[in-house]
Amino acid sequence: MKSDSGFIRGRIDWAMVGAMAGLIAIGSVAILSAASPLPYYSSILQKHFLALGIGVLLFVFGLGFNYQIFQDQAKTIYGLVVIMMIAVLLIGDTQRGTKGWIRFPFFSFQPSELARVGTMLALANFLDRRGKTSHRVGYVLGAFGVVFPILALILMEPDFSGTLPFFPMLLGMLFCGGASIGHLIAMGGYATLTLALPLLWTMLSLRPEWIADSILLNGFMKIRQFDAEFMIALAVVVAGVWGLYKLLQMLRFNVQVPAFLAAAGILAAGLASGVLVDHQLKGYQRNRFVAFLVPGADPRGAAYNVQQAQVAIGSGGLWGKGVFSGTQSRLGFLPERHTDFIYAVIGEEMGFIGTMSVLALYMFLLWRIVNAARVARDRYGYLVCCGMAATMAFYMLINVGMCLGLVPVAGVPLPFISYGGSNLAITLFAMGIVGNVYSRRYAFY
Amino acid sequence: MAHWDRGLQDRLNLLWIACYAGAVLLGVRLLHVQVIRNVYYARVAESNRTQIIHQSAPRGKILDRRGAVIATSQPAFSLIYLPGETRDATRLVGLAKSLSEELHQDDEEILERLKEAHEEEAAIHLAENIPLDAMFKLSELKTIYPGVELIVEARRLYPDGAFAGHLLGYMGRMDKRSWKSLKSRGYRVDSWIGQAGLEQKFERRLRGIDGEIRMEVDAQGHLKRKIGETPWKPGANLHLTIDWNIQKALEAGLRDSPSRMGGAVVLDPRDGAILAIVSAPDYDPNLFLLPDWKKPKDLLKNLPEFNRAIQGTYPPGSTFKMLVGAAVFNSGKAAPSETVFCPGYFTLGRRTFKCWKKKGHGRMDWMRGITQSCDVYFYTMGLRAKGSLIEQYSRQFGFGRKTGIGLSGESSGNIFGPQARALRKRSWYEGDTVNLSIGQGELLVTPIQMAVYVAALANRGTLWRPYVVSKVSYPNGSEERPEGPHSMGRVDLSSGTWDLIQAGMRSVVTSGTGHRVDIPGIEVYGKTGTSQNPHGEDHAWFVAYAGRNGESPTVAVSVLVQNGGHGSTAAGPVARRVIEAAFAVREDL
Structure with missing residues (x-):
């Protein structure tokens, strides 16, 4: 690039690097401490520092050459991600009932982490290309179409919590990309139904005396199965929406047909996928719901x-x-102490000062990512940074919220802090790309 | 210059604000949990990691008057269980099974207690006072099951077994109800408590303050290290007036008596200090401290807990005759030189009362009457004195009321006389006076009342309340005297009357029914008694006091051998043994 073209390059956001270094330092100390009573302590440390080394290399790699190559090669990247996810289903290693790892001589790698970043890069390309028609429903549906195959492959492992970060990433990128708010609400409504229905069913099944007293609740509970009751419910939803449409027409309201069709579609689809999720939930996952809903039980x-x-x-x-x-x-009173609950170790050993430091470093890092998005030279870079900001915010809010009992336990790590080589290395790689966007930013003169 | 719509950044800003709000929420929650509620959570974390192991403090020693140890404490191993965080039911079942083999207890019962420990999140005692052979096997279990630990505790020990068993009492468990009221005083549900005798009466002083070891445990219940310790404080020592030699002799004497059953008390007639107190048959209080599986099954059912020395009531028989003499001579109703002819029986109206000697004693005055214990002589003297006067004297000598020794269950006996009859709205007849004159009828006394009576005869009138604790000495050096010499009253008789009675008792020993207790070098004064028992063999009495030649008496003895037969043959040798021990006449006790 020529320096007079209005773009500058070669600048590294040292503030962002500093924030990451701070988080990794605190995280490493916490892992050193939390894992020390474990019998495989030295193996954990070896893997952690190996992943950190690889991660630093990946960071430099992500930073090294123009990120626009990722946009040019978006289809290749997407294709590689799909192949990788199919490969893991074929040759993957099973850990804790999930076929989600590829074994290497010294470590195992979790491809779903790389798939997340790959999908983000491909999705950013898709959204950038459709930028002019972001108000159309095809923008949202298309984006969902890009993500869905990857999600399906991860769910086949099966790894329910592995799919969770995709949703904030998708929503964040759509939102920042300019999707219609109405479409987002529709999608949000669908997602809410999908998650809320199993939650509601789980909660109600804890209160058998309520169900016994109410025909309505009893019927609602029966929808859980894909049988006659489910079909009836589906028909009731469609008929109800149609009836309401007719009623409003008779009352001479100005009603929009597509909106009604969409509403009916969302309700029906939400119902269907809600039942699907309810069936897919494993016992321990349902127990987490229960624990969150009734903590003293x-x-x-x-x-x-x-x-x-x-x-x-x-x-x-x-x-x-x-x-x-x-x-x-x-x-040993604290479970998962070097992985998902490591924030609690920091809280115990480093106190309020430690937890607030982590929180502050995270917010600072987020601010640097948001800043990179703002100064990005093109919409592709902007969208990549937005996706990363949404992902990191999701990780932080859900993991810390889980440790503090504010959200249900979902196996979500705290990037840079939790022990987990794949997550650390891939997050560093993604941050390298964010740094890349920043370094090739638009310069204001 | 921009290729893309920077208006989109409004949306990014909105996203950023949402994240910021979320972070603020987390920060507020952190402030609440870590700073505001820190004290609460710190306490929870502390109780999570700490298990308190209570260590029973050594109970105060019980010593005889010369410092010989009667009860002490020794270190013993206890098996405890510290509940961990694991909820694995099969592990508990396995542990209960293994323990039930070693402890010989029902595994269901053990499982119940293990579960209770988990519920209460507190350490429990599974077994105490574990013998060495079981120890090795149990310490193997310790390596298999986390949470099982062996600790050292102080355990009560009675080095001489049954020695003074009835006086000491025994240690036992509390029932759940009494534990609730004692909880605030530091008792735990598995604490031992004095259940009878001195152990019960002086529980508060004997009991020390239990120690605490605070151990760090992990989530599985493994003990990691000691965090802290509060050492136990031993209880106060009890110094008794009991004389080890005399007590031993008295126990041996009763054990060798014909029926091996009875009660006996030895007092110091100068102040009422109890030198020995025995009830036979006795029991070994150590048995209660055995681990449950070694305890005899019917221990409590067959326990000879009844303390005949203070709870048993018997007619005093001829030992009562000194009192009749005191009444009739001190009131001047008869003179000691007056004689009565004994043909072997006595007629009152149409009733005939026999003398114990069928052939009769012939002509009897006071000295001969008491020496031979002639019943006819005392029938006559009793009628002369009248029932009411004898009743009055027996009240003065302390019969019919508790001596106040302060051990639970003491009996007051039963006074017999016109006044007592009148209280029950029944009439008194002369025949009753005849019976009363020889200590029969409804008159009932305890061996300790008899000891107080004979001590009063020895010291010429003072009724000392018997006491057994000379002092309590606390670990910090301070001392307390909860009991001591206390006069309950005086019997005022003319010195002439005292001389008569004492001379009579001396004569009983030197030339009468009590000749078996005549010991060279010792002036023994005594009286036999054979109280008729319609339900079986007669009860044998011997009461005596003694001092070295030319010195005032220092020992007063009352011996009852239940169903022992004749006083001179059954009870006399016991008294002799005691007096010999008291004056160290015989070496071989």
Whole structure:
């Protein structure tokens, strides 16, 4: 690039790098401490620092050459992601019932992490190309069409929580890309139905006395199966919407036919996928729902983890108990202490100062990503940064919220902090691309 | 210059604001959990990792008057269980099965207690006072099952077994109801508590303050390390007035008596201090402290808990005759030189009362009457004194009311006389006076009342309340005297009357029915008694006091051998043994 063209390059956002370094440093200390009582401690440390090394290389790789090559090669990237996800289903390694790993001589790699970034790059290309028609429904449906095959492949592993980060990424990119708010609401409504119905069914099944008293609730519970009741419910939804349409027409309201068709479609589709999700939920996942809905129900069961995490965080106080001195984590009261619940270890050992530092570094990092999006030279770079910002925000809010008992337990890591090589390396790679967008930014003179 | 619509950035800003709001929410929650509620969560975390193991403190020693140890404490191993966080039911079932083999208890019962421990999240005692052979097997279990631990605790020990068993009482468990009221005083549900005797009466002083070891445990219940410790504080020592030698002799004497059953008390007639107190048959209080599976099954059912020395009531028989003499001579209703002819029986109206000697004693005055224990002589003297006067004297000598020794269950006996009859709205007849004159009828006394009576005869009138604790010494050096010499009253008789009675008792020993207790070098004064028992063999009595030649008496003895037969043959040798021990006449006790 010529320097007089209004673009500059070669600038690295050192503030962003600093924030990442800070998070990784705190995370590494927390892993050193949290994993130390474990029998495979040295193996964990080896893998962590190996992943960190690979991650730094990937970061430099992501930063190194013009990111626009990712847009040019979007179809290739998408194709590789699909092939990789099919490959993992064929030759993958099974851990904890999920066929989601590819084994290498010294470590295992989780392809769904790379698939997330690959999908983000391909999706950004799709949305950029359709930028002029972002107000159309095809913009939203098309974007969903891009993501859906990947989600389906991940669900086949089956890895329910692995699909979760795709949704904020998709929604964030659509929103920032300029999709119609109405379309987003429709999609949000569908997603809400999909998740809320299983939640509602789970909650109601905890209260058999309510169901017994009510024919309506009893019928609602029966919809859970793909049988006659489900079909009846589907027919009732369609007929109800049609009836309402007729009624409003008779009352001479100015009604829009597409809106009604959309509403009926969303209700029906939401119902169908809600039942689907309900069937796919595993026992432990349903228990997490229960634990979140009724925390006191079984303090030794699924709610136990969340409670112990809060005890760990709360007992840390202002200054913490000191690294390597957290009793909750070291004595085994805190579950998943070096992975999903590592924030609780930080809370216990480094106190309010530690947790607020992590929170502040994360917000600073997010601000740098948002800033990169703002100054991006093109919409593709802007969309990539938006996708990354939404993903990171989702990870942080859900993981920390889970440790604090504000959201249900969903196996979501805290990037840069949690132990997990694939996530660390791939997140560093994605941040490299964000840095790339920043370094090739539009310069204001 | 831009190729793309920068108006989209409004949406990005909106997204950023949403994230920011979410982060603020998290920050507020962190502030709440970590700073505001820190104290609460810190306490939860602390109780998560800490298990408190209580260690029973050594109970205070019980010592005899010369410092010989009667009850002490020794270290013993206890098996405890610390519940971890695991909820694995099959593991608990396995542990219960293994434990039931070693502890010989029902595995269902053990499982129930293990579950209780998990529910209460507190350590429990599974077994105490574990013998060495079981220890090794149990310590193997410790390596298989986390949470099973062996700890050292102080355990009650009675080194001489049954020695003074009835006086000491025993240790036992509390029932759930009494535990609730004692909880605030530091008792735990598995604490031991004094259940009878001195262990019960001085529970508060003997009991120390239990120690606490605070251990760090992990989520599985493995003990990691000691965090802290509050050492136990031992209880106060009880110094008794009991004389080990005399107590031993008295126990041996009763054990060798014909029926091996009875009660006996030895007092110091100068102040009422109990030198020995025995009830036979006795029991070994150590048995209660055995681990449950080694305890005899019918221990409590067949326990000879009844303390005959203070709870058993018997007619005093001829030992009552000194009181009749005191009444008739001190009131001047008869003179000691007056004689009565004994043909072997006595007629009152149409009723005939026999003397114990069928052939009769012939002509009897006071000295001969008491020496031979002639019933006819005392029938006559009793009628002369009249029933009401004898009743008055027996009240003065403390019969019919508790001596106040302060051990639970003491009996007051039963006073017999016109006044007592009148209270029950029944009439008194002369025949009753005849019976009363020889200590029969409805008159019932306890061995300890008899000891107080004979001590009063020895010291010429003072009724000392018997006491057994000379002092309580606390670990910090301070001392307390909860009991001590206390006069319950005086019997005022002329010194002439005292001389008569004492001379009579001396004569009983030197030339009468009590000749078996005549010990060279010791002035023994005594009286036999054989109280008729319509339900079986007669009860044998011997009461005595003694001092070294030319010195005032220092020992007062009352021995009852239940269904022992004749006083001189059954109870006399016991008294002799005691007096010999008291004056160290015989070495071989």
